[in-house]
Every structure is written in C-alpha cells, then in structure tokens.
Amino acid sequence: MKTVAFTAALAFALPVGFAALAHESATWVVKERMERMERFEELIDRVFAMMHGELSYDPRAVRNAAEEVAQGAGRHLTDLFPPGSGGAPSEAADDIWRDFGTFAHFAEMLEGWSRELAAQASTPARGRLPKRWEDAQMGPGMMRGGGMMSGSGSVSAAWHVAATCNTCHAAFREEG
Secondary structure, eight states, rough: HHHHHHHHHHHHHHHHHHHHHHHHHHHHHHHHHHOOOHHHHHHHHHHHHTTTTSSOOOOOHHHHHHHHHHHSTTTTTTOOOTTTSSSTTTOBOHHHHHTTTHHHHHHHHHHHHHHHHHHHHTOOEEEESSSSGGGOOTTTTTTTTTOOEEEEHHHHHHHHHHHHHHHHHHHHHHHH
16 A cells, blocks of 8 residues: 555656756746746636635735736747747747747737736636636637637636637647
C-alpha cells in the first residue's frame, strides 16, 4: 500500500518538478512570459473558484483579476514572443511565429474578454461554467469574438476568457 501511495505521489510530483525546473532555468523574455502565464492561471483559478462558490464571490476581486489579465494581454502579451525566443525551456510552439497573426488575435481576444469580465464583475453570476477553467472550449464563431456560452454577465465573460486561453494553448503551446 505504501508503494502505491509513493508511486502515485511521485507520478504527480515529477511533472510539476520538471515544470518548476524549466521555469527556473528560463531567462530573458521567456522567463517573463512564463511568469505572466502562471499569474494568469492563478487569477483565472481564483475567479472560477468564486463563481463555483468554493470561495466567497467578491466582485472587486473578480474585477481586479480581470483587469490584471487585460493589462497583460493583447500587445503586452505578444511583445513577450519576439522572434528567436522559442526552444527549451520555452513551451511556445514554433507555430506562434509561423502564424503570428492568429496568435496576436488570441491575445487581443483575451484582452477584450478580460475587460468584459471586469465590467461585468458586479453582475450576478448566472449560467454554467465547467468546474475547471481548463475545460472551457471555443465553439464555431468564437475566433471572431463570438461564442456559445449559456449564461450571462460575469459567467459568460469568464468562460470566454478561459476558452480563449485554452484554444490558444492548444494551437501554440508545446506539451511537455
């Protein structure tokens, strides 16, 4: 029984340990963008936890989180991906530089939906969100900024923020 528990703990710890090691060895703009992405993940995790009732819903905290993401998205995000900044330890796929226009579009969508989330933070959360933000997926038409989310206000905007991140990661992030 102890062997099973140790093996399970090791299986979980190894990928986390390798990711932490990769981030520690990152320098220059690669380190900055990794840290920004980690911060975005923390903020979106917190917003989803509030919307699911795991944390008390605090409109100010949602607004602040959304504004922080918006301020780091768009042009501020694409500037962290200059040509030649790929390769280990970066998790950025070479497709970013081959199709920078699409990547920039996702960064702009992230900024726009984050601003919408900030604006809707005081709106009562109604609708359904997946339990994990990583499960929000884009539907047809979302690349143009639309979407297919049931719900309104902050729930819809949070879903769009998460779906934008996930779709961009699917297209432009190397799986380690």
